Amino acid sequence: MIPLIDLHSHVSPAMLPGSPREELQPRWPCMHCLSSQKGSLLIGDTLFRDLDWRSWDADRRLEDMARDGVSMQVLSPMPELLSYWFDPKDAAVLCDASNHLIASLAASHPARFRGLGAVPLQDPVAAAQALPRLKSEFGLSGVEIGSNIMGRLPGDAAFDPFWAAAEELGMCVFVHALHPVAAKTIDPPPFYVPFALFPVDVAMAAASILMGGVLDRFPALRIGFSHGGGALGSILGRLDTGWHATDGFKQRAHASPSATARQMFYDSNVYDPAYLKFLAETALPGRIFTGTDYPYDIMQRSPAEFISSAGLDARALASVRVGAASEFLGEDLTQVMAH
Numbered sequence: 001m002i003p004l005i006d007l008h009s010h011v012s013p014a015m016l017p018g019s020p021r022e023e024l025q026p027r028w029p030c031m032h033c034l035s036s037q038k039g040s041l042l043i044g045d046t047l048f049r050d051l052d053w054r055s056w057d058a059d060r061r062l063e064d065m066a067r068d069g070v071s072m073q074v075l076s077p078m079p080e081l082l083s084y085w086f087d088p089k090d091a092a093v094l095c096d097a098s099n100h101l102i103a104s105l106a107a108s109h110p111a112r113f114r115g116l117g118a119v120p121l122q123d124p125v126a127a128a129q130a131l132p133r134l135k136s137e138f139g140l141s142g143v144e145i146g147s148n149i150m151g152r153l154p155g156d157a158a159f160d161p162f163w164a165a166a167e168e169l170g171m172c173v174f175v176h177a178l179h180p181v182a183a184k185t186i187d188p189p190p191f192y193v194p195f196a197l198f199p200v201d202v203a204m205a206a207a208s209i210l211m212g213g214v215l216d217r218f219p220a221l222r223i224g225f226s227h228g229g230g231a232l233g234s235i236l237g238r239l240d241t242g243w244h245a246t247d248g249f250k251q252r253a254h255a256s257p258s259a260t261a262r263q264m265f266y267d268s269n270v271y272d273p274a275y276l277k278f279l280a281e282t283a284l285p286g287r288i289f290t291g292t293d294y295p296y297d298i299m300q301r302s303p304a305e306f307i308s309s310a311g312l313d314a315r316a317l318a319s320v321r322v323g324a325a326s327e328f329l330g331e332d333l334t335q336v337m338a339h
């Protein structure tokens with residue numbers, strides 16, 4: 001059996017550090033502040049999400065991994081904890097709470113977990129300076145970042161110090177939907193943001209990286225996107241046409257968007273087996289790794305069955321289960337024990 005690596009799974013600490021300053025209290029996240037029994041995460045006084053021990057307990061996660069046939073989870077912070085809306089020094093307190101948890105889970109079961117950490121990317125230089133420690137002290141494989149950073153798209157040249165450090169250290173970067181830009185200009189109806197706008201924001205992030213020439217400047221970067229790259233698959237043809245029509249976006253991008261898109265990675269979290277097959281065999285072959293969004297309500301349940309239901313050829317199937325994840329993490333995981 002081919003191992004199954006879940007690249008998109010989240011953790012959240014059972015306890016979070018208190019607000020470092022009084023005035024931050026209304027926006028600071030707090031666990032177990034509603035009840036000592038229930039794992040409710042409050043943002044200030046507002047309930048953000050009910051969590052349970054799947055978010056922080058290795059053994060509980062291993063039970064579900066055994067049930068689902070998942071060989072290894074790659075752990076990343078609950079995106080709301082990326083904390084771009086705080087001063088970078090305050091945000092670093094929350095980032096490190098996630099980093100410590102992820103590092104301890106990964107160290108406790110090195111054959112079953114890998115980790116992606118958090119850095120205060122609202123200050124790209126501080127984020128770049130935080131990366132070496134995440135690799136050397138925390139043993140993390142890379143970092144998770146938001147699809148926008150307080151309204152700035154990741155293809156913006158302001159983030160070059162961060163991209164340069166990630167490339168130099170060989171750390172992968174997982175781009176996850178967070179606080180979609182489009183949500184800021186509308187009064188979104190219930191559920192509109194996570195279900196409709198997350199994939200839009202991920203596509204905006206990917207397009208900004210493609211059009212901004214990030215991979216031209218940092219060709220060894222390994223960048224992956226949540227939610228199958230969101231809407232990117234449907235706009236690649238349009239981006240290519242625009243690239244030809246504008247002399248490569250005025251020579252900002254040396255290769256066509258669809259060619260550069262094939263240097264990046266995307267998860268399988270699209271909930272539609274026919275679309276997964278299109279991505280994995282036609283649009284972005286060899287670039288799709290498994291991602292479930294465990295342990296949240298929206299997660300892809302029975303991921304092995306979902307992937308198998310796409311009817312992929314043998315090569316694409318092996319790539320989605322383990323090959324693309326190995327390449328993204330920079331580590332051969334094909335010999336990890338299948339479960």
Ligand SMILES: [Zn+2]
Pocket residue numbers: 008010176226293
């Ligand atoms: Zn997620």
